[in-house]
Amino acid sequence: xxxxxxxxxxxxxxxxxxxxxxxxxxxxxxxxxxxxxxxxxxxxxxxxxxxxxxxxxxxxxxxxxxxxxxxxxxxxxxxxxxxxxxxxxxxxxxxxxxxxxxxxxxxxxxxxxxxxxxxxxxxxxxxxxxxxxxxxxxxxxxxxxxxxxxxxxxxxxxxxxxxxxxxxxxxxxxxxxxxxxxxxxxxxxxxxxxxxxxxxxxxxxxxxxxxxxxxxxxxxxxxxxxxxxxxxxxxxxxxxxxxxxxxxxxxxxxxxxxxxxxxxxxxxxxxxxxxxxxxxxxxxxxxxxxxxxxxxxxxxxxxxxxxxxxxxxxxxxxxxxxxxxxxxxxxxxxxxxxxxxxxxxxxxxxxxxxxx
Amino acid sequence: xxxxxxxxxxxxxxxxxxxxxxxxxxxxxxxxxxxxxxxxxxxxxxxxxxxxxxxxxxxxxxxxxxxxxxxxxxxxxxxxxxxxxxxxxxxxxxxxxxxxxxxxxxxxxxxxxxxxxxxxxxxxxxxxxxxxxxxxxxxxxxxxxxxxxxxxxxxxxxxxxxxxxxxxxxxxxxxxxxxxxxxxxxxxxxxxxxxxxxxxxxxxxxxxxxxxxxxxxxxxxxxxxxxxxxxxxxxxxxxxxxxxxxxxxxxxxxxxxxxxxxxxxxxxxxxxxxxxxxxxxxxxxxxxxxxxxxxxxxxxxxxxxxxxxxxxxxxxxxxxxxxxxxxxxxxxxxxxxxxxxxxxxxxxxxxxxxxx
Numbered sequence: 001x002x003x004x005x006x007x008x009x010x011x012x013x014x015x016x017x018x019x020x021x022x023x024x025x026x027x028x029x030x031x032x033x034x035x036x037x038x039x040x041x042x043x044x045x046x047x048x049x050x051x052x053x054x055x056x057x058x059x060x061x062x063x064x065x066x067x068x069x070x071x072x073x074x075x076x077x078x079x080x081x082x083x084x085x086x087x088x089x090x091x092x093x094x095x096x097x098x099x100x101x102x103x104x105x106x107x108x109x110x111x112x113x114x115x116x117x118x119x120x121x122x123x124x125x126x127x128x129x130x131x132x133x134x135x136x137x138x139x140x141x142x143x144x145x146x147x148x149x150x151x152x153x154x155x156x157x158x159x160x161x162x163x164x165x166x167x168x169x170x171x172x173x174x175x176x177x178x179x180x181x182x183x184x185x186x187x188x189x190x191x192x193x194x195x196x197x198x199x200x201x202x203x204x205x206x207x208x209x210x211x212x213x214x215x216x217x218x219x220x221x222x223x224x225x226x227x228x229x230x231x232x233x234x235x236x237x238x239x240x241x242x243x244x245x246x247x248x249x250x251x252x253x254x255x256x257x258x259x260x261x262x263x264x265x266x267x268x269x270x271x272x273x274x275x276x277x278x279x280x281x282x283x284x285x286x287x288x289x290x291x292x293x294x295x296x297x298x299x300x301x302x303x304x305x306x307x308x309x310x311x312x313x314x315x316x317x318x319x320x321x322x323x324x325x326x327x328x329x330x331x332x333x334x335x336x337x338x339x340x341x342x343x344x345x346x347x348x349x350x351x352x353x354x355x356x
Numbered sequence: 357x358x359x360x361x362x363x364x365x366x367x368x369x370x371x372x373x374x375x376x377x378x379x380x381x382x383x384x385x386x387x388x389x390x391x392x393x394x395x396x397x398x399x400x401x402x403x404x405x406x407x408x409x410x411x412x413x414x415x416x417x418x419x420x421x422x423x424x425x426x427x428x429x430x431x432x433x434x435x436x437x438x439x440x441x442x443x444x445x446x447x448x449x450x451x452x453x454x455x456x457x458x459x460x461x462x463x464x465x466x467x468x469x470x471x472x473x474x475x476x477x478x479x480x481x482x483x484x485x486x487x488x489x490x491x492x493x494x495x496x497x498x499x500x501x502x503x504x505x506x507x508x509x510x511x512x513x514x515x516x517x518x519x520x521x522x523x524x525x526x527x528x529x530x531x532x533x534x535x536x537x538x539x540x541x542x543x544x545x546x547x548x549x550x551x552x553x554x555x556x557x558x559x560x561x562x563x564x565x566x567x568x569x570x571x572x573x574x575x576x577x578x579x580x581x582x583x584x585x586x587x588x589x590x591x592x593x594x595x596x597x598x599x600x601x602x603x604x605x606x607x608x609x610x611x612x613x614x615x616x617x618x619x620x621x622x623x624x625x626x627x628x629x630x631x632x633x634x635x636x637x638x639x640x641x642x643x644x645x646x647x648x649x650x651x652x653x654x655x656x657x658x659x660x661x662x663x664x665x666x667x668x669x670x671x672x673x674x675x676x677x678x679x680x681x682x683x684x685x686x687x688x689x690x691x692x693x694x695x696x697x698x699x700x701x702x703x704x705x706x707x708x709x710x711x712x
Contacts, residue, residue, distance in 0.1 A: 002358070009362070146494075155417070156388060160388070161390070161575060162581060162587060163493050174364045176393065177368060178366065181368060186395060188395060227360050297412075309425045310422050310424075311414060312422060319425055
């Protein structure tokens with residue numbers, strides 16, 4: 001459809017100062033991404049200078065029909081890889097007309113935690129490993145899997161190459177470059193253990209930006225899958241049986257952990273997480289009990305454990321960190337459908353603010 | 357899917373200094389290639405300046421789950437023909453966290469042999485003729501072959517042209533250019549005797565780089581077949597019966613062989629190889645006994661023989677070399693699924709270091 005592409009790719013900078021801003025927000029399920037676009041008179045780089053907007057919350061399960069306006073507050077700007085030029089993507093969160101965050105707005109509380117002086121002083125870094133599964137569009141069966149059947153068992157697919165081992169790389173590679181273009185701190189990608197499953201990593205990001213960047217990266221992924229005619233699933237156990245689930249391992253460090261003597265701070269932080277295991281699990285994603293079975297490189301959901309280089313533990317500390325006596329650790333419990341605002345702020349809250 | 361291609365082909369050099377490095381390694385079977393990508397802050401051209409990395413060895417049969425980290429040491433850099441720009445492919449080998457090469461790491465031993473002063477002084481050159489077969493994706497039957505049947509007998513296909521004689525040239529030609537782009541010393545290609553079978557040659561390469569270049573050329577081939585929706589097979593005898601097998605003939609010379617009087621050095625080297633025939637055969641690829649039958653331009657696996665211009669011998673010396681009194685010879689025994697690190701270093705070891 002060359003003529004259509006020509007139009008989609010028109011470079012407006014030659015004919016107009018105007019730009020297009022795509023406002024993104026999270027809908028009523030807490031996982032459905034929504035967006036709509038508006039024209040602005042010229043380029044904008046500071047989110048505070050973007051106009052607030054509103055949307056029909058009764059169409060997203062976030063407001064009643066007789067009082068349906070939900071207000072969008074722009075929070076961060078990224079370059080738009082689809083429209084390019086000076087056009088932008090804008091990550092927003094949602095408020096009532098009275099200025100209160102609506103119940104599904106998890107960013108508000110996270111931002112409060114991250115601006116707590118004790119937390120801000122620790123400059124918390126996050127590296128989030130987002131796993132996801134690509135599905136064939138009308139049948140919702142994983143990409144590359146035979147219809148009505150299963151591929152050969154897991155083994156050849158992790159980081160695999162070849163038409164019989166790797167399904168959907170064009171989506172993954174397009175996503176990698178699009179995110180880099182957008183200004184998202186995407187640090188890598190790899191093919192996962194289950195065929196049709198992939199992972200990208202975002203980080204290291206500081207505080208609230210981790211959540212913003214993961215949500216916009218998820219949005220870009222959904223847009224690219226839309227172009228490719230496949231469907232993205234963030235379900236933590238898309239196929240029951242001897243098939244890996246999908247997680248969102250969250251790597252974390254604070255200034256104290258990154259400095260000399262950090263390993264002791266890390267161990268103390270892990271202890272605190274162990275004492276709040278149930279609370280964290282409850283916030284780490286719906287359906288995680290289907291994934292955290294103790295098999296397939298997970299720890300059982302009821303048990304908290306940690307270990308060096310141990311992929312079967314709730315929390316894994318890398319050998320580098322152990323060797324150098326400082327660094328970071330990996331919380332392997334969050335599911336692929338976790339809300340990064342919730343998970344990142346909760347880890348900071350438990351390890352920095354909470355007293356046992 | 358032009359919009360997808362637009363994204364895959366985004367030239368990031370305009371928006372960021374960051375580059376993408378695809379780290380490549382060999383998995384637990386010794387033939388399965390694996391790779392994953394990471395973002396680097398800027399251009400890197402020296403492998404020593406690339407960061408070491410690690411991967412989940414428990415997912416590739418190279419480490420247990422409770423101690424799963426395997427460390428990747430970058431060894432050689434090539435330009436990435438898929439991402440282009442300043443993006444790179446990085447050939448790596450694998451080590452335990454303690455710094456020991458893991459059992460499947462054949463490069464380590466080869467590098468030791470090639471850095472032995474006697475070997476280094478001889479500047480060993482290699483030209484490797486990699487044969488391979490292209491298969492239809494879901495049937496694993498050679499491409500161009502009728503489903504449930506066979507094509508006409510061998511004869512018209514070697515270097516043939518035409519839709520009824522050449523199957524898969526688009527894969528082969530894109531591979532040729534992609535390898536040249538990457539900086540691999542690819543010296544030629546040709547259609548092989550069996551329909552659907554092809555060959556490319558890499559060389560002349562010195563010492564350890566022969567192995568690096570061949571492995572990366574194999575990786576690029578797997579990526580291209582993935583794009584094309586066909587499967588590459590390195591099996592040495594993919595179809596039983598009156599159909600040629602696939603080899604990796606290894607052409608070899610040392611400084612002494614290339615200088616005046618070299619023909620005597622060549623004959624002595626061949627003599628050494630003859631005395632170690634069994635040891636070499638054991639290291640020249642799994643399943644080679646199905647290929648080295650004495651028919652189809654091979655020598656019988658149990659017998660060592662050599663001759664000028666003789667394609668039915670284990671080792672062939674070219675007429676040019678005989679006439680000039682110096683040059684190189686061709687070891688025709690290695691199978692298409694041989695490990696070039698093993699074969700190249702073993703030939704150097706037997707002909708330069710080993711005493712009968």
